[in-house]
Amino acid sequence: MNSRLTLGLAGVLLAGALVAGYQGIKLSRQMSASEPPVAGPAAPLPAAEPAMPLQQQLVQRVDEEQRSPVVVLARPLQPFEVITAEHLAVEQLKIVPPDTFSGPDAVIGRHAWQALPAGIMLNQSLFKAGGPLARLIGEQERALAIAVDEVVGGGGFISPGDYVDVLLYLKETDKNTDQSAQVVVPALRVLSFGEALAVTASGEPALYPQGDDHNSGRRSQRQASTAVLAVPAPLLTRFMLASQVGTLRLAVRSADEQRLAGYYRDGLKDTEIKEMERQLFQFEKLALRQARPPAQPSAQPGVVSRAPSVTIYRGPDVSRQTP
Numbered sequence: 001m002n003s004r005l006t007l008g009l010a011g012v013l014l015a016g017a018l019v020a021g022y023q024g025i026k027l028s029r030q031m032s033a034s035e036p037p038v039a040g041p042a043a044p045l046p047a048a049e050p051a052m053p054l055q056q057q058l059v060q061r062v063d064e065e066q067r068s069p070v071v072v073l074a075r076p077l078q079p080f081e082v083i084t085a086e087h088l089a090v091e092q093l094k095i096v097p098p099d100t101f102s103g104p105d106a107v108i109g110r111h112a113w114q115a116l117p118a119g120i121m122l123n124q125s126l127f128k129a130g131g132p133l134a135r136l137i138g139e140q141e142r143a144l145a146i147a148v149d150e151v152v153g154g155g156g157f158i159s160p161g162d163y164v165d166v167l168l169y170l171k172e173t174d175k176n177t178d179q180s181a182q183v184v185v186p187a188l189r190v191l192s193f194g195e196a197l198a199v200t201a202s203g204e205p206a207l208y209p210q211g212d213d214h215n216s217g218r219r220s221q222r223q224a225s226t227a228v229l230a231v232p233a234p235l236l237t238r239f240m241l242a243s244q245v246g247t248l249r250l251a252v253r254s255a256d257e258q259r260l261a262g263y264y265r266d267g268l269k270d271t272e273i274k275e276m277e278r279q280l281f282q283f284e285k286l287a288l289r290q291a292r293p294p295a296q297p298s299a300q301p302g303v304v305s306r307a308p309s310v311t312i313y314r315g316p317d318v319s320r321q322t323p
Contacts, residue, residue, distance in 0.1 A: 067092035070121055071101040077116040083107050088122075099124040133228065136191050136198055140268050141230045143191055144239065146248060148227045153193065154252050158227065160198035162190045163259045166229075167249040168242050183251075184242045185276050187259060188231060194224025232273045 074089040088104045100123050101107050112126050128135060133143050150156040158164065168184040191198050227250065231239050242248075253259065 063094075064092075067094050068096050069102045070096055071104055071107055072121050073116055073118050076118050077112055079113060079115055080111045082109060082111050097121055097123065132197055133191060137230050138268055140233050140273070142233050142236050143228050144231045144236065145226045145228045146243065147225060148193075148250065149225070152249055153224060153227055154250055156224065158190055158193045158250065158252060160190050160192050160196050161260050162255075163187050163253040163257070164190060164229070164250040165253060166239075166242075167251055168246045169249065170246040184248070185231070185235065185239060187253060187272070188229045189260070189263065190227060191230055192226075192228040194226070196224075232268065232276060234273055235276050238277075 069090045070093050072089050072091050073087060075087045077083065077087060085104060085108060088107060090104065096102075100121050107122055110127055113129060114126075116122075116126065125135060137143055148158075154164070164187075165183050166185045166188060167181060169181045170179055172179045189198075
């Protein structure tokens, strides 16, 4: 066979082999791509969390429905500082205190009259003008301070919120021949005793407590020199009149009478004021009789007049001195 023909035939066979090899490799790649990959060892699945029991879900839902939003102070507030959204937070409570706010819109833009710490629930009383003492009394009452000591003030154990009877002791004088001790005004509410103030209708102290030293607080209460009483306005002047004709004592009434609760529920009743006026009437007449100077005897002919004398009043005592 011709050598040239042999070389040509070998070249054709080589080209055919290369084409066949290329087609085989291409076909194998397509088949491997179409076949699913061989799965290795399966990774462990995370354990499923146990489902919450249906009863517990119902209890949680009912609890959420019973809660109401209440606005609390998230940052301290200075007096007359304008409240912004950054000062406020909303908490969900099951029991909502009285006079609180359910949304920030009712508070933003307002200012309080005193410094407020963070964490308190905002209520209407914090935005009212006036001091703590003025907010403890109603329109028909006046706050009146009287001097007390451990004897007058129930041994120093009277607390704000107590109710006391005011007793008057009259000693024997030239104008009062019989000494007596009687109740001047019954059931007056104690607003403060020493440095301690009463609580408001919401149960919060009228002033934020300063210091936690219980013993020092007890000492300052035992050494109190004044007590502030809520006196009905129509009886204010006559109460002062009774305090000038004798010695006053405070008698504490029982807490079982629930007078403080009745006051915050019904206020000061007109019938109570009328009863106090009736009891004060006799003391007003007594004080006016003692304060009236004695009648001067008329000059008679032939009688030498004595030197004029001066009448001196010291509380219930009346004396005359001749210069």
